Amino acid sequence: MSTDKEKYYQPLKLMLPIRYQYMKKIMLSKNKDTFEINFKNKKILDIGTGTGEFLEIFADIGANCLGVDTIDNFKVKKHKKLKLVKADLYQYLETIPKNYFDYIFCFEVMEHLDDKKKLFKLIKKTLKNKGILFMSTINKNIISKIFAIGLAENIFKLLPKNTHEYDLLMPIEELEKLCGDNNLSIIDVTGLKYNPLFKNFNFSSFQSLNYISAIEN
Numbered sequence: 001m002s003t004d005k006e007k008y009y010q011p012l013k014l015m016l017p018i019r020y021q022y023m024k025k026i027m028l029s030k031n032k033d034t035f036e037i038n039f040k041n042k043k044i045l046d047i048g049t050g051t052g053e054f055l056e057i058f059a060d061i062g063a064n065c066l067g068v069d070t071i072d073n074f075k076v077k078k079h080k081k082l083k084l085v086k087a088d089l090y091q092y093l094e095t096i097p098k099n100y101f102d103y104i105f106c107f108e109v110m111e112h113l114d115d116k117k118k119l120f121k122l123i124k125k126t127l128k129n130k131g132i133l134f135m136s137t138i139n140k141n142i143i144s145k146i147f148a149i150g151l152a153e154n155i156f157k158l159l160p161k162n163t164h165e166y167d168l169l170m171p172i173e174e175l176e177k178l179c180g181d182n183n184l185s186i187i188d189v190t191g192l193k194y195n196p197l198f199k200n201f202n203f204s205s206f207q208s209l210n211y212i213s214a215i216e217n
């Protein structure tokens with residue numbers, strides 16, 4: 001694997017703990033079941049799964065996990081509850097029956113997609129009624145342009161150059177519009193902030209850079 005690929009996927013690992021925490025918080029606000037009960041035997045799709053590592057905990061608690069990515073950089077050990085497929089997410093979702101998944105995850109992928117309208121239509125089709133989409137991405141504004149692209153890629157070199165294209169970033173208003181157009185309900189949108197000292201992410205009321213969201217069908 002090239003150093004650039006390592007550099008691309010490595011910072012994403014720092015986001016895994018906050019995603020689990022977020023899901024726990026959302027599921028607790030919806031029902032009193034444990035994390036395990038909410039996911040056991042449920043069908044999960046992780047689009048743009050990257051290494052696939054985020055799915056391991058869900059597979060371990062008995063969810064049926066499927067990860068899809070155009071790049072095979074999968075890094076998980078063999079697991080009977082976890083399948084990783086090298087495919088384009090648009091083409092793959094076309095093959096999935098209606099009302100199929102209990103959960104869809106889409107973490108740090110929206111900012112790379114040029115047809116979000118199509119993706120939301122496919123999510124609407126393949127997510128069960130009351131199924132939940134968990135997603136995170138980068139907001140689109142002058143602050144994210146300076147920090148997420150300018151500083152992270154060009155000055156601090158935390159990410160390879162050209163990882164992000166400003167035009168593809170998704171502002172929260174676009175998320176709201178896409179959800180409205182597809183009759184999906186936003187349960188929550190929360191900002192995420194990076195702490196360079198502890199190299200971790202925390203929840204924040206500041207939503208102008210990274211944000212995470214839960215959306216119900």
Ligand SMILES: C[S@@+](CC[C@H](N)C(=O)[O-])C[C@H]1O[C@@H](n2cnc3c(N)ncnc32)[C@H](O)[C@@H]1O
Pocket residue numbers: 012013047048049050051068069070071087088089090106107108109112113
């Ligand atoms: C920033 S990475 C996020 C990986 C993973 N979700 C995570 O957060 O660790 C974005 C991923 O989306 C994948 N991707 C981008 N466009 C895609 C497409 N059309 N179909 C499938 N995967 C795609 C890329 O290959 C890459 O692995």
